[in-house]
Amino acid sequence: MADHDSEASWQAERPAARDARTDDAAAGWRGGRARYRRILNFAARAFVQTWWYELVLPKLGMSRIAESTRDARMLRLARRFRDLAVDLGGLMIKVGQFMSSRLDVLPPEITAELAGLQDEVPAVPFEQIRALAEAQLGVPLERAFASFDPVPVAAASLGQAHRATLSETDAADTGLERVVVKVQRPAIDQIVAVDLAALRRVAGWLRRVRVVSDRVDAPALVEEFAQTCHEEIDYLHEAASAERFAECFADEPRVSAPAVVWERTTRRVLTLEDVTAIKINDTRGLRAAGIDPADVAQVFAEVMLDQVFTHSFVHADPHPGNIFVTPHDSGAGGWHLTFVDFGMMAEVPDRLRDGLRSLIIAVASRNSRGLVAAAQEIGVLLPSASTAELERALTVLFARFGGMGFNELRDVDPREFQAFAVEFGDTVRALPVQLPEKLLLLMRAVSLTSGMCSSLDATFNIWEPVEPYATRLLRAESGNFAQDVAGQMLSNAGVLWRLPAEIDSVLTRLDQGALTFDTSRLERRLDRLVRIGKRAVSAVLFAAMLIGGILLLGPLPVLGTILMSVSAIPLLHAVFSGVGGR
Structure with missing residues (x-):
């Protein structure tokens, strides 16, 4: 009877639960539509304002108005975008962070206005973080970690980080004790999907503006941005990237990366060694x-x-x-x-x-x-x-x-x-x-x-660190060029060096043939060609050694000097071997 009552109670509660989930989904859908519209409305207003001041007014002879108000307009636009990004979060924070780094193309007033987005992301309440982390790890936080600080050490656009201490078992297995646990924001997948849909729409608008489309494929850039964002919300991918980065600099004492605690890592929870410093x-x-x-x-x-x-x-x-x-x-x-x-x-x-x-x-x-x-x-x-x-x-x-x-x-x-x-x-x-x-x-x-x-x-x-690197590249390019030149010269010299043997082979075949005509004149001419060929080989060897020696004087002065000195031998042969000959 108790089982029957439980079944009846479950049957009675199931429609209510289904209705609650339906209401949540509907609320999320409505919230997504509102978010989508806010992003597009902001972009549309920015486009119209830019079109009016930068295209229409100059054609009407009022370019001074556009120029005199440009800095103030751009600053107001940056402030409005910052307010929008902080309010919406998600990928809008990422877009603002990217623009804040463009010191090369944006005025410093704008980049300074957006720079605060690096640290201005509001934190998610800890109870939501706890619920998501426990659902991902499959155990309560008290069992997964010896301690877990509810106050985040950092809050980012896609997740936030908390300090924690590994349990004795995990600490013994990993050799670590203090860790940082990154947990994604709830419903971040849906937020990213809405933001990318809005960005794709904006990119479609930009594609119709010729001055933009001639210089950048906006839709393609959005797709690359989308791929990056999808990788960023996959913490398993980030963990693999952390290990790959550490391997790249394994022999570099100036660089390090935190170790990954795979036992406490999932697609939406990432546990890393705590490497907090200055x-x-x-x-x-x-x-x-x-x-x-x-x-x-x-x-x-x-x-x-x-x-x-x-x-x-x-x-x-x-x-x-x-x-x-x-x-x-x-x-x-x-x-x-x-x-x-x-x-x-x-x-x-x-x-x-x-x-x-x-x-x-x-x-x-x-x-x-x-x-x-x-x-x-x-x-x-x-x-x-x-x-x-x-x-x-x-x-x-x-x-x-x-x-x-x-x-x-x-x-x-x-x-x-x-x-x-x-x-x-x-x-x-x-x-x-x-x-x-x-x-x-x-x-x-x-x-x-x-x-x-x-x-x-x-x-x-910036040229101070680039200069020694550029010098190494220039040396490498010079070395490659020298090798190419020397290789080509040696190849040509090889062909010329084999030429007398080839001629002798031809003469041998003629001597062994059935032809009965007189070859004495041909033999004399061939002997002359042999002498010319040997002198040409000597000339090529001289040039190869001389040029090779000159190129090597900088990096290998001893070898360069030897090559330049020895090059005199084939030079003497090329000049004097024909003296006295007919």
């Missing part, structure tokens, strides 16, 4: 620990260059909250960089990496033509572009501003920049420039790196 932008803390912020800037830039050009696996979100400076326990003043948060990583394809290498070599050697070719190789500049005027502009740019740091550029008279813009503005604007998909995250990483290094050291010049 934030990279905490200059007071660095100096108190006896660490020079300028040294940190130099090492940070070098490590980021290694990620791009050596490992092809780049931390694409190197903002201050994701990088610590960890002093060594020895007390000898040593330290290393500790990276965290590997949800946003950039893979650098071979073609893009080769193009970036060419770009650095061209800039380091002030080669305007090489820079244009590198831009075409990367895909920023279409191959069909007419580049003669661009090369001239880059030559002028290199001559005046080449090698300057941001601090030095700030001291340059603005009229010089204005004069350059007037002279070459039309040339640059007319270029068929586009933004390749694979370059988006890399640009974010580079922008954040430059901004971070400049904040650590006001005199920081």
